[in-house]
Amino acid sequence: MGKEGNEWVVTRTGRAPSNIAVIKYWGKRDEKLILPINSSISVTLDPAHLSATTTVSASPAFESDRLWLNGKEVSMEGVRYKNCLREMRARATDMVDERTGVTIRKQDWANVHVHIASENNFPTAAGLASSAAGFACLVFTLAQLFGVKETYEGELSAIARLGSGSACRSLYGGFVKWNMGQDVDGKDSIATQLAEHTHWDDLVIIIAVVSSQQKETSSTAGMQESVRTSPLLHFRAQEVVPQRIKQMEEAVKTCDFEEFAKLTCADSNQFHATCLDTSPPIFYLNDTSRRLIGLVERWNRFAGKPQVAYTFDAGPNAVMFARDQEVAVLLLQRLLFQFPPLPDVELSSYVVGDQSVLKSAQLDSQQDLQTIPVPAEMAGAVMPLRTPGELGYIICTRPGQGAYVLNADNVGLLDPISGLPLQLHQ
Numbered sequence: 001m002g003k004e005g006n007e008w009v010v011t012r013t014g015r016a017p018s019n020i021a022v023i024k025y026w027g028k029r030d031e032k033l034i035l036p037i038n039s040s041i042s043v044t045l046d047p048a049h050l051s052a053t054t055t056v057s058a059s060p061a062f063e064s065d066r067l068w069l070n071g072k073e074v075s076m077e078g079v080r081y082k083n084c085l086r087e088m089r090a091r092a093t094d095m096v097d098e099r100t101g102v103t104i105r106k107q108d109w110a111n112v113h114v115h116i117a118s119e120n121n122f123p124t125a126a127g128l129a130s131s132a133a134g135f136a137c138l139v140f141t142l143a144q145l146f147g148v149k150e151t152y153e154g155e156l157s158a159i160a161r162l163g164s165g166s167a168c169r170s171l172y173g174g175f176v177k178w179n180m181g182q183d184v185d186g187k188d189s190i191a192t193q194l195a196e197h198t199h200w201d202d203l204v205i206i207i208a209v210v211s212s213q214q215k216e217t218s219s220t221a222g223m224q225e226s227v228r229t230s231p232l233l234h235f236r237a238q239e240v241v242p243q244r245i246k247q248m249e250e251a252v253k254t255c256d257f258e259e260f261a262k263l264t265c266a267d268s269n270q271f272h273a274t275c276l277d278t279s280p281p282i283f284y285l286n287d288t289s290r291r292l293i294g295l296v297e298r299w300n301r302f303a304g305k306p307q308v309a310y311t312f313d314a315g316p317n318a319v320m321f322a323r324d325q326e327v328a329v330l331l332l333q334r335l336l337f338q339f340p341p342l343p344d345v346e347l348s349s350y351v352v353g354d355q356s357v358l359k360s361a362q363l364d365s366q367q368d369l370q371t372i373p374v375p376a377e378m379a380g381a382v383m384p385l386r387t388p389g390e391l392g393y394i395i396c397t398r399p400g401q402g403a404y405v406l407n408a409d410n411v412g413l414l415d416p417i418s419g420l421p422l423q424l425h426q
C-alpha cells in the first residue's frame with residue numbers, strides 16, 4: 001500500500017433509487033442465486049423522493065466489516081450482504097485515491113475491511129422496495145470504492161440481484177427489464193435499460209402510503225410459498241408473463257399509456273391473485289387498497305379510457321401512474337376528497353415529494369380541500385365514505401434516474417478520518 005501504517009481511510013458515497021415493478025417478479029427458480037421464474041419490468045422512481053444513500057469506507061485500521069442502517073448498527077452476517085461483498089471484493093482493482101493520495105493494489109483489498117453506512121429517505125421494510133434501493137446502492141458504491149469495472153454489461157446488476165432480486169433493476173433509470181436468463185450460474189439474469197426516464201416524461205407517479213408498518217409475510221418467504229403451492233403462479237410465469245413483457249416493452253417504446261395502464265393493472269391483480277392462490281393464502285392488499293382500486297377503476301370506466309394505472313407490491317400501498325400532470329392533479333383531488341388528512345395534519349406533510357402537483361391543484365392548506373368538487377363519476381352514484389386519516393400520507397414523484405455518485409464533501413455518512421457514522425440516530 002502507498003502509505004505506511006494504518007492511518008488512511010478511503011471513502012465513497014452513492015445514491016440509488018427504489019423501483020416499482022409493472023410486470024411483477026414473484027418466484028425463484030434458484031434461491032441461492034436469486035434467479036426468477038419470469039422476467040419483469042419496472043419503473044425507476046425519482047431518487048429525490050425514494051432512494052438509499054450509502055457511504056462506504058475502507059481502512060487497514062478497521063477490524064471487521066460493519067454496517068449501519070438508518071443510523072443503527074446491523075449485522076453483516078446475513079448471506080445476502082456477504083455474497084454481495086464477496087463478489088465485489090473479488091473484482092477489486094488497483095486504485096489510487098485522489099483525495100488521500102493512497103494507492104491500494106488489487107491483492108491488498110482482501111485484507112482491508114469496510115465500514116458501510118446507509119440511509120433511506122423513505123420508510124424501510126414497508127413495502128416501498130427499500131431492499132431494492134439498498135442493495136443496488138451498496139453494490140454501486142462498493143464498485144466506486146474498489147474500482148470495479150464491468151467485464152460484461154449488467155455484471156453489477158447480477159451482483160445486486162444476490163442482495164435482493166428487485167435490486168438489480170434499481171441501478172438503471174427510467175424503464176428497466178430484468179431478463180430472467182437461462183444460465184445456471186445466473187450470468188445472464190441481468191437488468192437492462194429499456195428507456196431513460198426522459199423518454200416518457202409526462203408520467204406522474206402518486207403513491208398512497210396505506211401503512212408504514214413492517215409486513216407479516218416478507219416477499220422472500222411469500223414467493224417461496226407461492227412457488228411451492230400455487231398452480232396459478234406457474235401458469236402465469238409460463239403462459240402469461242412472456243407475452244406481457246413483449247407488450248409492455250412496446251407500450252414503453254411508443255409511450256402508449258392506454259396499453260401501459262391495462263397491462264400494469266392486470267399484472268398487479270394477477271400477482272395478488274397468485275398470493276390468494278397460495279396455501280395458506282397471503283393477503284397483501286387490505287380494505288383501503290381495495291377502495292383505491294375502486295376509485296381508479298370507476299374513474300377510468302367513466303372516462304372511457306385509462307387515466308390512471310395502479311400497482312401494488314407485497315403490501316397495501318398503492319403506486320399510481322397518471323398519464324400527465326393534468327391527470328395527476330385530478331387524481332390528487334380525488335384522493336384528497338375521499339381520503340383527507342386528519343384535521344390537525346398540515347397538508348404539506350400529508351402530500352410529500354414533488355410539490356408541483358399540489359401547486360397545480362391550487363391546494364395550499366386543509367381549508368382548500370373544501371373547494372374540491374365531487375368527482376364527476378361519483379355524481380348520482382353511492383358516495384364512497386370520506387375517511388380522514390385512513391391513508392398515512394401521499395408521495396408525489398416521477399420516473400427518475402438510476403444510481404449515481406455523490407461527490408460533494410458534506411454528503412458522506414461516515415467520518416472521513418475515523419470511518420465511523422457521523423450522526424447516530426436514536
Ligand SMILES: Nc1ncnc2c1ncn2[C@@H]1O[C@H](COP(=O)(O)OP(=O)(O)OP(=O)(O)O)[C@@H](O)[C@H]1O
Pocket residue numbers: 052053069118119120123124125126127128129130131132133134135138218219313314315
Ligand atoms: N439502505 C439500505 N442498505 C442496505 N440494506 C438495506 C437498505 N434498506 C433496506 N435494506 C435491507 O432490506 C431489508 C428490508 O427489505 P424488505 O423486503 O423486508 O422490505 P422492502 O424492500 O421495504 O419491501 P418490499 O421488498 O416488499 O417492497 C432491510 O431489513 C435491510 O436488510
Ligand SMILES: C[C@@](O)(CCOP(=O)(O)OP(=O)(O)O)CC(=O)O
Pocket residue numbers: 020021023024025026034040131163164165166167219220221313314
Ligand atoms: C412484489 C415484488 O416487489 C417482489 C420483490 O421481491 P424482492 O426483490 O424483495 O424479493 P427477494 O429477491 O427475495 O429479495 C415484485 C417486484 O418488485 O418485481
